[in-house]
Amino acid sequence: MEAIVYRSTGSWYDLRTPVGEAWKARIKGVFKIEGLRSTNPIAVGDVVDFDVDNELEKTGIITHIHDRRNYISRQSPSHRKQHHIVASNIDQSLLVATIREPRTSSGFLDRFLVAAEAYHVPAIIVVNKMDNWKDKDRAVFAEWQHTYEAIGYKVLAISAQSGDGLQAVQQALQHKTTLLSGHSGVGKSSLLNTLVPDWNLRTGDVSGWSGKGMHTTTFAEMFDLPFGGRVVDTPGIREFGIVDVPREELSHYFPEMRQLLEHCQFNNCLHMNEPGCAVKAALEAGSISPERYFSYLNILDSIPENHWE
Numbered sequence: 001m002e003a004i005v006y007r008s009t010g011s012w013y014d015l016r017t018p019v020g021e022a023w024k025a026r027i028k029g030v031f032k033i034e035g036l037r038s039t040n041p042i043a044v045g046d047v048v049d050f051d052v053d054n055e056l057e058k059t060g061i062i063t064h065i066h067d068r069r070n071y072i073s074r075q076s077p078s079h080r081k082q083h084h085i086v087a088s089n090i091d092q093s094l095l096v097a098t099i100r101e102p103r104t105s106s107g108f109l110d111r112f113l114v115a116a117e118a119y120h121v122p123a124i125i126v127v128n129k130m131d132n133w134k135d136k137d138r139a140v141f142a143e144w145q146h147t148y149e150a151i152g153y154k155v156l157a158i159s160a161q162s163g164d165g166l167q168a169v170q171q172a173l174q175h176k177t178t179l180l181s182g183h184s185g186v187g188k189s190s191l192l193n194t195l196v197p198d199w200n201l202r203t204g205d206v207s208g209w210s211g212k213g214m215h216t217t218t219f220a221e222m223f224d225l226p227f228g229g230r231v232v233d234t235p236g237i238r239e240f241g242i243v244d245v246p247r248e249e250l251s252h253y254f255p256e257m258r259q260l261l262e263h264c265q266f267n268n269c270l271h272m273n274e275p276g277c278a279v280k281a282a283l284e285a286g287s288i289s290p291e292r293y294f295s296y297l298n299i300l301d302s303i304p305e306n307h308w309e
Helices: 106-118 135-150 166-173 188-195 247-253 278-285 290-302
Strands: 002-008 013-016 022-027 047-054 059-065 071-075 083-088 092-098 123-128 154-157 177-181 221-224 230-233
Touching (some): 013 047, 071 106, 092 106, 092 166, 106 123, 106 135, 106 247, 106 290, 123 135, 135 154, 188 230, 247 290, 278 290
Parallel strands (some): 092 123, 092 177, 177 230
Antiparallel strands (some): 002 221, 047 059, 071 083, 221 230
């Protein structure tokens, strides 16, 4: 039988068949995905085949994983050189951010966007908690909106608490499979609860001593949306480690740099101190955001020289 993985809790997987039947299944033996160093062999969103183990209890054994159309992964927290696949077979990613309580740094936004670009997953930025903004917060949002919309990303302001701006989010989610991500405490679960009140997902407060959000989602989990489409809710991510991006390819995943690369004097230009660099010329001319360039340098610095050895 064929099914989609809706939730993984380690050894067991929650599956849903094309006719909507819910099953639980385990994997038989060890799955080795060709060329992929992953800490989780099966991810939410995977299409799998399974054999029935117990018809009454609706349990089975997963025997095969279908080829993934795409996936998005992050550096495994415990294995620096390995992936952890966050979700697969997704149409888009929706990054929920907040300007304060907790503050999402532009560096975190940029790391996530690089990962989305690297895995060919379109990204939307949703900035939550607009009902609590002061003038300086509105100025930060205006800056983010100007910077990211100029390079092709949609940026939405919402309040999951009051419902402001949620119609645009619902339209963006409709009839698509969307990965929902962001720091803990930014209001991912609150957003889903407002969109679909029947779910009543757990929400968490922001930790007073750290300003970071408390984790309320332990495992990635996919939900069917009543207005069409699916959403994958993910555990809150404090850092987004970039994996399998060589230093000389990083600029390919910054859209504003990508269009300039053929004009650089050197094919392997890292856009630091090389002569004839079109990216540095655009930076000096003001057509590339200094904050985005600073993020590029920070990410570049985090990729080891011998990444592929």
